[in-house]
Amino acid sequence: MAESSRHFIQQMIDADLAEGKNDGRVHTRFPPEPNGYLHIGHAKAICISFGLAEEYGGLTNLRFDDTNPTKEDVEYVDAIREDIKWLGYKPTGGEFFTSDYFDQLYNYSLKLIDDGKAYVDDQTSEQIASQKGTPTEPGTHSPFRERSPQENRELFEKMKAGECDEGSRVLRAKIDMANPNMHMRDPIMYRIMFATHHRTGDKWCIYPMYDFAHGQSDSIEGITHSLCSLEFEVHRPLYDWYIENLDIFPSRQTEFARLNLNYTVMSKRKLLRLVEDGVVDGWDDPRMPTISGLRRRGYTPESIREFISRVGVAKRENIIDVGLLEWALRDDLNRVAPRVMAVINPIKLVITNYPEGQIEWLPSVNNPEDPESGTREIPFSKELWMEADDFKIEANRKWFRLAPGKTVRLKSAYIIEYENHICDENGNVTEVHVKYFENSKSGSDTSGIKAKGTLHWVERNHAIDAEVRQYDRLFADEAPDGHKDKDFTEFLNPNSLEILSNCKLEPSLADAQQGTTYQFTRLGYFTPDSKNSREGALVFNRAVTLRDGWKG
RNA sequence: UGCCCCAUGGUGUAAUGGUAACACACCUGAUUUUGGUUCAGAUAUUCCAGGUUCGAGUCCUGGUGGGGCAACCA
Numbered sequence: 001m002a003e004s005s006r007h008f009i010q011q012m013i014d015a016d017l018a019e020g021k022n023d024g025r026v027h028t029r030f031p032p033e034p035n036g037y038l039h040i041g042h043a044k045a046i047c048i049s050f051g052l053a054e055e056y057g058g059l060t061n062l063r064f065d066d067t068n069p070t071k072e073d074v075e076y077v078d079a080i081r082e083d084i085k086w087l088g089y090k091p092t093g094g095e096f097f098t099s100d101y102f103d104q105l106y107n108y109s110l111k112l113i114d115d116g117k118a119y120v121d122d123q124t125s126e127q128i129a130s131q132k133g134t135p136t137e138p139g140t141h142s143p144f145r146e147r148s149p150q151e152n153r154e155l156f157e158k159m160k161a162g163e164c165d166e167g168s169r170v171l172r173a174k175i176d177m178a179n180p181n182m183h184m185r186d187p188i189m190y191r192i193m194f195a196t197h198h199r200t201g202d203k204w205c206i207y208p209m210y211d212f213a214h215g216q217s218d219s220i221e222g223i224t225h226s227l228c229s230l231e232f233e234v235h236r237p238l239y240d241w242y243i244e245n246l247d248i249f250p251s252r253q254t255e256f257a258r259l260n261l262n263y264t265v266m267s268k269r270k271l272l273r274l275v276e277d278g279v280v281d282g283w284d285d286p287r288m289p290t291i292s293g294l295r296r297r298g299y300t301p302e303s304i305r306e307f308i309s310r311v312g313v314a315k316r317e318n319i320i321d322v323g324l325l326e327w328a329l330r331d332d333l334n335r336v337a338p339r340v341m342a343v344i345n346p347i348k349l350v351i352t353n354y355p356e357g358q359i360e361w362l363p364s365v366n367n368p369e370d371p372e373s374g375t376r377e378i379p380f381s382k383e384l385w386m387e388a389d390d391f392k393i394e395a396n397r398k399w400f401r402l403a404p405g406k407t408v409r410l411k412s413a414y415i416i417e418y419e420n421h422i423c424d425e426n427g428n429v430t431e432v433h434v435k436y437f438e439n440s441k442s443g444s445d446t447s448g449i450k451a452k453g454t455l456h457w458v459e460r461n462h463a464i465d466a467e468v469r470q471y472d473r474l475f476a477d478e479a480p481d482g483h484k485d486k487d488f489t490e491f492l493n494p495n496s497l498e499i500l501s502n503c504k505l506e507p508s509l510a511d512a513q514q515g516t517t518y519q520f521t522r523l524g525y526f527t528p529d530s531k532n533s534r535e536g537a538l539v540f541n542r543a544v545t546l547r548d549g550w551k552g
Numbered sequence: 553u554g555c556c557c558c559a560u561g562g563u564g565u566a567a568u569g570g571u572a573a574c575a576c577a578c579c580u581g582a583u584u585u586u587g588g589u590u591c592a593g594a595u596a597u598u599c600c601a602g603g604u605u606c607g608a609g610u611c612c613u614g615g616u617g618g619g620g621c622a623a624c625c626a
Contacts, residue, residue: 005566005574033626068625125624132622136554139622170624180555182622191624210626234556234621255557257619262563268626310575312565314558317619321563324576334589369589400587409585442585454585522586550587 007313009048009254013056013225022224026058027093029223030084031065031214034076034198036268037283037290038083040304040325044259047308049227050089059093061221066099067213069197077198079283083291087301093221098213099199101220105208106160108216108246109171109189113152117245118189119145120155121172128170131177132185138178139185145174159192162205166192173212175241183238187211215239218251226251229258230315259311260319263473264289265481265488279492280474281531286541287474287496297471298517298527298543303332322473326544333517333525333543338366341378341411341456341506342520342540344468348431349386349457352419356382359459362442364412378506380413383460385504387522390455391421391432398552400453402432409451411521415440456521463504466538468526470498509538517543 006014017024028049032038038046053060062084066072084091112118121128121144133139147155152171159169171190179185189212194205215238218226226239233255243250260266265274266289274280274288283290286297294304307328311320341364360380366373386402395403402408407417416434424430440447477483477491512518517527524545533539 007565011568031626035626065626071625128624129622134554134622137622138554167624182555185622188624193624207624209624214626230557231620232626236556257558310564312575314565316558316564318564321577324564327576330588339586365585368584368586398587411585413585415585445585451585453587456586519586519588522588524588546586546588548587552587 008315009052009225009227009256009313010055012254013052016224017056025222025224026053026056027061027222027224028053028058028227029061029063029093029218029221030091031063031098031217031228032080033065033068033071034073034080035068035071036076036272037079037292039266039268039271039288039290040261040294040307041259041266041289042083043087043291043304044308044311045227045229046084046087046089047305048256048313050084051305052225052227053092058224060089060091061093061096061223062091063096063098063217063221065210065214065217066097066197066199067208067210069193069195069207072198074198079292083295086295087291087304096217096221097199098208098217099197101213101217102200102204102208104220105213105216106206108242108248109156109208109212110153111246112173112189113156113171114149115245116149116174118152118171118173119147120152120159120169121145121186122169125167128172128188132182133177135180135182141177142172142186145186156190159190159206160204162194164192166194168192171206173241175238181234181237183211183235184241187238211235211238212242215242215251215253216246216248218253219243219246219249222249223251226253228253228255230255230317231258255315256313257315257317259308260317261289261322261325262319262478263322263475263480265475267481270481270488273489274474277489279489284531286469286529287471296530297541298525299329300332300336300517303329306332319479329525329544330547333519335369336367337517337519337525338373339364339368339519339521340509341458342466342468342503342509342523342526343385343387343456343458343463343505344470344500344503344520344523345388346385346458346502346504347388347391347429348460349384350431350433351382351384351414351416351436352433353435354382358382362412376508378412378508379459379462380410381459381461384410384457385460385463386432386455386457388429391429393421393429401455402434402453406453407449407451408453408455409440409442410457411454412442413457414438414442415445415447415449415451454522456523458504458506460504462507464507464510464538466503466505466509466540468500468503468540468542469529470500470542472496472498503540505538510535512538512540519546522546 284292361377363375414436420433422431476493480488480491525543526540529539
C-alpha cells in the first residue's frame with residue numbers, strides 16, 4: 001500500500017494541511033441521491049472520499065441528497081447504506097440527509113431575498129428557458145427581476161404556504177444573465193412541488209435545487225473537501241457564489257474524472273431501464289456493474305477496493321478495461337478462496353481395474369496459496385464424473401488432458417491411462433474407461449510415471465447436484481452507449497447467461513457458505529447465489545474464470 | 553463557434569525543469585499434482601508547431617483532438 005506518488009487531490013490536501021487550513025481538519029462527504037443503486041463508478045467516489053479521510057485521520061459524512069421527492073425512495077437509501085458498509089466503510093462523521101437542512105436552506109434563501117440577490121419569477125419554465133440565451137449568446141432579463149425584496153419575500157412565503165400552483169413560480173438567484181457560464185444566469189433556487197417527501201412528508205411544497213442545496217449542506221456540515229466528478233466542474237462558480245453571498249463556512253469543491261468501464265453502461269438511467277425492461281434479474285443481477293450485482297456475482301470488497309486503487313485518480317476522461325476488475329478479483333481470490341472440485345459438464349469416468357464397491361477418502365489441499373488452510377477428505381471410487389471438455393477423441397501432442405493413448409493425473413488421486421470410450425448415437429462421448437496405477441497415489445507416488453495434465457473429478461455416488469450459472473459480459477460492444485442513432489440495448493450480449501443444470505459437486509459443498517467464493521479447480525471462482533440457492537437445490541454463480549494460458 | 557476541463561505505451565496512472573517509470577493486457581521462457589499461481593525476460597509511450605532554458609512530458613504562445621455546459625434532474 002506504500003504508494004510513493006500522490007494524486008492531485010492528495011497533493012492539494014497536503015498543501016492545505018501545510019498551510020494550516022481548516023485547523024488541520026480533513027472532512028469529506030459522499031452524497032448519493034437515493035434514486036438508484038450504487039455502481040462500480042460510485043465505488044470510486046466512495047473509495048476516494050472515505051479513503052482520503054481515513055488516510056488523513058479525518059471524517060466522512062454519508063449524506064443522502066434528497067431534494068427531489070418525485071425521484072427518490074427509501075428502498076434506495078437502505079441499499080446504498082448496505083453497499084457502503086459491505087465495501088468496508090463507515091460514515092465516521094455521521095449520516096445525514098439534505099432534507100435535514102430544509103429549514104436552514106429556507107432561511108438562507110430569505111437572506112438572499114432580503115439582500116436583493118434573489119427574486120420570485122412568475123414565468124413558465126419555457127419562458128425562462130427561452131430567456132436563458134445560448135452558450136454563445138447572453139440571456140435576457142426576466143420582467144420580474146427587479147421586484148423589491150419585500151414583494152419577493154411575500155411571494156416566496158406564499159409559495160411556501162402552498163398558495164401557488166406547481167410550476168407557477170420559482171425563486172431565482174439574481175446573478176448575471178450574460179455570464180458565459182450558463183449556470184450563473186439567474187439559476188433557479190426553489191421550485192414548487194406538491195409531492196410527499198420520503199422523510200419530510202408533506203411539510204414542504206417548495207424544494208431546493210441541487211445547486212442551492214449542495215454547497216450549503218457541505219458548509220453546514222463543515223466539509224473541508226467536497227469531492228465530486230468532472231461534470232460538476234462548471235457548477236463550482238455557483239457553489240462558491242452561494243457560499244460567499246451567504247457568508248458561510250467555505251467548503252471547497254474539487255472534481256475528478258469518473259470511472260468508466262468498457263463493455264457496460266454506467267448511468268443509473270440506463271441501468272434502471274435494464275431492470276424495468278426485465279433484461280436483467282434486478283439491480284443485483286450478477287451481470288450488472290452495481291455493487292450489489294458484483295456482490296451477488298461473488299466479488300469481494302477487497303478486490304473492488306484494490307481495483308479502484310489501481311485505476312488511480314486524475315482529471316482525464318478514461319475507460320478502464322473490465323479485465324482489470326477481473327484481474328483484481330482473481331488476485332484476491334487466488335489468495336483466499338477455498339479450492340473444491342466440481343464438474344460442470346459431466347461425463348462418466350470408469351476405472352476398470354479399481355475394486356468394485358471400494359471407497360477411499362483422499363486428502364486434498366484446501367488452498368495451496370495458504371499453508372494454514374489444511375486439507376479435507378474427498379471420496380474416490382471406481383466410478384467418477386469427469387469434465388466433458390477434458391476428453392478428446394483425436395488429440396495432438398499439445399493436448400495435456402485425456403484422449404486415446406494419453407495418461408493424466410486425477411487431482412489428489414491417481415494417475416490413469418486411457419483404455420476406451422463410449423459414444424451415444426450422436427457421436428458424443430458419454431463414458432470414458434481408464435485403468436489406474438495403484439502405486440501412483442497422490443503423496444505416495446512410486447510409479448515413476450509422469451503425467452503432463454491434471455484433471456478434476458467428482459466421485460459418482462457422493463456427488464451433489466447443482467445448477468451453475470456462467471456469466472459473460474452483458475454487452476457485446478466495448479461502448480454500448482457510444483453509438484449515435486443506436487440504442488445501447490441493441491448491443492446486449494445474447495450469451496451473457498448460460499445455465500448448466502446438471503453439475504456435480506464434491507460433497508463438502510453441501511454446506512457452502514453464502515458470501516464465500518470458492519475456486520472450482522481448473523474452472524474459476526463460484527459463489528452460492530444469494531437469491532436462488534437453497535439447501536438441496538444449490539445454485540452457484542460464476543464470478544470469473546481462471547486465467548486461461550492454454551493456446552490450443 | 554462562447555466558457556470550462558483534458559491530452560504520456562493497447563488500457564490506466566506516475567515522473568512537480570535534470571536518464572520517461574509502474575500496473576494491467578500482450579509475447580518468450582522456467583517452475584507447477586489447477587494449461588491457475590509464482591519467477592525471469594521481450595515489445596511498446598510524451599498530439600502538432602513555435603518559444604523560454606545549459607536542459608522541456610513538465611513553463612509560455614498558437615494550433616489540433618477529446619470531453620463537459622443552455623433540466624422547475626442530481
